[in-house]
Amino acid sequence: MILSMTGYGKSVSQLAHKKITVEIRTLNSKNLDLNMRMSSAYKEKELALRQLAAKELLRGKIDFAVHVESTGVDNVPQLNTVVVEAYIKQLREVKGLNFIGNTEDGKLLEIATKFPDVFASQIDEVAPEELEAIVNTATQALAEVNNYRLDEGKTLTAEFELRIGNITNLLNEVIDVDTSRLADIRTRLEKAVSEIKEKVDENRFEQELIFYLEKYDITEEKVRLKNHLDYFIETMNAPLSQGKKLGFISQEIGREINTIGSKANHAVMQQIVVQMKDELEKVKEQMLNVL
Structure with missing residues (x-):
């Protein structure tokens, strides 16, 4: 049996509030050259995924991408009110800022929200079932790659x-x-x-x-x-x-x-x-x- 080193596989899993997509492309190479792209939030699973890819694919230039997309409201950026208020307070102390009538507060708020760190994503600890779903999705994508390699x-x-x-x-x-x-x-x-x-x-x-x-x-x-x-x-x-x-x-x-x-x-x-x-x-x- 001959397997080609050229392959492609994609798998998608849907959780309650997350959509997980794993996409893998492989080309010929003398050795295993694995490039993995994934969010830092899931880095704890990177070694396991690397080992899984090495076991299944053996050789080749491999582009391994894991995308996790939020489909709910869990990770909507939250306004950091403490930071905003601190910016507004400092702006009030700046001499030479002239506002007309009651527009001062609105203008200061508009300026303050353009500064760094006024919005912060609320990042919770990744649930074990989400990590397990990533591994399962990757396994399915690797199977697709091997089927492609077999056809080639x-x-x-x-x-x-x-x-x-x-x-x-x-x-x-x-x-x-x-x-x-x-x-x-x-x-x-x-x-x-x-x-x-x-x-x-x-x-x-x-x-x-x-x-x-x-x-x-x-x-x-x-x-x-x-x-x-x-x-x-x-x-x-x-x-x-x-x-x-x-x-x-x-x-x-x-x-x-x-x-x-x-x-x-x-x-x-x-x-x-x-x-x-x-x-x-x-x-x-x-x-x-x-x-």
Whole structure:
């Protein structure tokens, strides 16, 4: 099973006087990069939420936002009358303030209410059920993210199956070409030696030729490449998503393809190797998004 690191989840809960919204976005990252945004009133639950997110999401660049909106009148800003009266008293003592008739008190009040700290929100201790509701809402949002990641993972799985299948087919072409490749190399070498028009020791020439051809033998590379391709599919279909492991396997696939290319010394086989590299690059591009 493959999970994508790209995901989105949102969950909303309604309490008697509060509306709780948890919204989570994730992108690809080598490690866990968690950015959490929430009111300081709920900071005591931040560590628990971080641990929950780390357990559920494992890796990725994560934007985790918790919004709590009051739907009642509990947190309506209250006028701090003591502060207002103190401001008005000081304003009365300021020389040069001239008011007409009975408008003085109204004017002073208007000026005083523009100063800092005249309104204060009444912040009560957060109820345990509210904190529990935040955790439950976050759990639901994380489940939504994982469902999104699973759907994206199915698309990635289809892409990998296509590309690995293409490389497997190209490997079969390499195997077919290889049956005649060494014979072609041998013929070219024998022709080159004959054109020198110098008499050579046939036994020594045969020994050197065998040694030379062994340098171009790709039997081991073909076997290893087939094993790596099979292992990639096996790991991809494992119960857990293993993006890092698949990345390592794709590196080994690339190493074998490069070795085959360096040993090819054959135009047709080198063309096939180029196609294999192109398919592998498409695998590596998508591999960045795998959890």
